Amino acid sequence: MTPTLLTVLDTTLRDGAQAEGISFSVTDKINIVHALDEFGVGYVEAGNPGSNPKDVEFFKRVKRETLKTTKLVVFGATRRKNAGAEQDEQLKAMLDAETDVVVFFGKTWDFHVTEILQAELDENLEMIFDTAKYFSERGKEVIFDAEHFFDGYAGNRDYALAALKAAASGGAGVVTLCDTNGGAFPTDIFTITKAITESLSVPVGIHCHNDCGMANANTIMAVKAGATHIQGTFTGFGERCGNTNLSTVIPNLRLKLGYDTVPSHNLTVLTQTARLICETANIKLDKTAPYVGRSAFSHKAGMHIDAVLKNPKSFEHIDPEAVGNTRKTLASEYAGRGAVIEKIRKLKPDVDKNSSETLAIITKLKMLEHQGYQFDGADGGFELLIRKELGKYKPFFELVNFRIVGERPYTPGSSATAMIKIIVDGKTEITAAEGEGPVNALDKALRKALEVFYPQVGQMRLTDYKVRVMDSGAATASSVRVLIESTDGTDTWTTVGVSSDIIEASWIALVDSVEYKLIKDVERKFRAYM
Numbered sequence: 001m002t003p004t005l006l007t008v009l010d011t012t013l014r015d016g017a018q019a020e021g022i023s024f025s026v027t028d029k030i031n032i033v034h035a036l037d038e039f040g041v042g043y044v045e046a047g048n049p050g051s052n053p054k055d056v057e058f059f060k061r062v063k064r065e066t067l068k069t070t071k072l073v074v075f076g077a078t079r080r081k082n083a084g085a086e087q088d089e090q091l092k093a094m095l096d097a098e099t100d101v102v103v104f105f106g107k108t109w110d111f112h113v114t115e116i117l118q119a120e121l122d123e124n125l126e127m128i129f130d131t132a133k134y135f136s137e138r139g140k141e142v143i144f145d146a147e148h149f150f151d152g153y154a155g156n157r158d159y160a161l162a163a164l165k166a167a168a169s170g171g172a173g174v175v176t177l178c179d180t181n182g183g184a185f186p187t188d189i190f191t192i193t194k195a196i197t198e199s200l201s202v203p204v205g206i207h208c209h210n211d212c213g214m215a216n217a218n219t220i221m222a223v224k225a226g227a228t229h230i231q232g233t234f235t236g237f238g239e240r241c242g243n244t245n246l247s248t249v250i251p252n253l254r255l256k257l258g259y260d261t262v263p264s265h266n267l268t269v270l271t272q273t274a275r276l277i278c279e280t281a282n283i284k285l286d287k288t289a290p291y292v293g294r295s296a297f298s299h300k301a302g303m304h305i306d307a308v309l310k311n312p313k314s315f316e317h318i319d320p321e322a323v324g325n326t327r328k329t330l331a332s333e334y335a336g337r338g339a340v341i342e343k344i345r346k347l348k349p350d351v352d353k354n355s356s357e358t359l360a361i362i363t364k365l366k367m368l369e370h371q372g373y374q375f376d377g378a379d380g381g382f383e384l385l386i387r388k389e390l391g392k393y394k395p396f397f398e399l400v401n402f403r404i405v406g407e408r409p410y411t412p413g414s415s416a417t418a419m420i421k422i423i424v425d426g427k428t429e430i431t432a433a434e435g436e437g438p439v440n441a442l443d444k445a446l447r448k449a450l451e452v453f454y455p456q457v458g459q460m461r462l463t464d465y466k467v468r469v470m471d472s473g474a475a476t477a478s479s480v481r482v483l484i485e486s487t488d489g490t491d492t493w494t495t496v497g498v499s500s501d502i503i504e505a506s507w508i509a510l511v512d513s514v515e516y517k518l519i520k521d522v523e524r525k526f527r528a529y530m
Helices: 026-039 051-062 089-096 110-116 121-136 149-156 156-172 186-199 215-224 247-255 264-281 302-310 335-344 356-371 379-390 437-448 453-459 472-477 502-527
Strands: 007-010 043-048 071-077 101-107 142-149 174-179 204-208 231-232 396-407 416-424 428-433 459-471 480-487 492-499
Touching: 007 247, 026 043, 026 051, 026 264, 043 051, 043 121, 051 071, 089 121, 101 110, 101 121, 101 156, 110 121, 110 149, 121 142, 121 149, 121 156, 142 149, 142 156, 149 156, 149 174, 149 186, 156 174, 156 186, 174 186, 174 215, 174 231, 186 204, 186 215, 204 215, 215 231, 215 247, 231 247, 247 264, 302 480, 335 356, 335 379, 356 379, 379 492, 379 502, 396 437, 396 459, 396 502, 428 437, 437 453, 437 502, 453 502, 459 472
Parallel strands: 007 043, 007 231, 043 071, 071 101, 101 142, 142 174, 174 204, 204 231
Antiparallel strands: 396 416, 416 428, 459 480, 480 492
């Protein structure tokens, strides 16, 4: 049976940009457009040139870009009240963007029309009709976003429906039902959407916000009720509590319900696309995010790991590779030998549950976790532990000493200085660096020294730094656990250090992070020669 085709509009660059803490540059927006185009998203709502000069600049620059799949969409409001569409500067700015597709929003809740817009009900319907006609007569594909539709339908269903019909009569090819306040429940979404699809001849879309945590479920229910156009942001971020998360809804629709939204083979780059967008937005992708999170296919309990190794479907609802993710068996005192063996076999394929190497590594693991180490969140650190126990580890440098000096009064960006002396293959390097605090200064100084011998260290950077006090009862003498997440733009890994001295704990994690990077580079180079 041929899957039912749905159209997808991604509004990461418009609705997503309204999220707290998000600020895209023009270059960021262009890079995200290309990522969404590669993934196969049909429509990308890229901004509102009538609201800010950055979006005007974006639409000028993006004209020079070549896209394979995606249609760029410009966004804006209806014409102003008491003014004709021809004289509306905002509509003209939308036309000047020169996109083939236009999305405009209008009021469908009578309360908003009279109290917020302060217009007559009939005038608002004329505004919707005139705006749709203005764009459709100029050859644009027009999508109408029915703002606050579900609240409006609950308050005055005849008026809310009249607003949709005004847009369709003016030439809108899709009318999108918006749960703008994010307060609707799935049963209501289904019932109302079904009624609308049976009342209109034009395709119906759905746009949900997540204020009740229902956005993804509401979108699915709207599709089941007959909606054929879905809107959301790729990783769910957006105003207030966010929007429908397309990286969750798209695989749900395709893999669970048989709806086509993007070319099915493109699902294998779903995880990569989600991580790229989050990296560009300078936010951390939720590790527990369905399908694309780092923990989405992670297993820690020993019995679970044993079952997954025997047959993955015992504890996995899909093959992680179908969405470009990977299975992780987390090393901890709860994991049992199965998880440890799987990781050891990547370095020594002939081990089994009773091998001396397996027993030694499990003993070491439990001892270190008793001291406060946590390896289920430190994949890079655990691999180094295995290498050391197997005799497959050789340090890349020797520390002679380091010294850290705190600066007072506090100066942003240079509140500490680190001086370090290392030896590599008998050669000494001494260097210093300023940083935002002692750990940042130490990180900079170490990498500055190592780049003399290993230039590739310049590719890596720290993306997260976490400190956990292990025994608060010991006050300032407590042991601390430091987790450092690092990336080189291709891979991401985490290392861990524990000590009663926060600088020492940070140093342990930092050294492991750098050495993990260097080991992986050596292995990649070796494979390239094979």
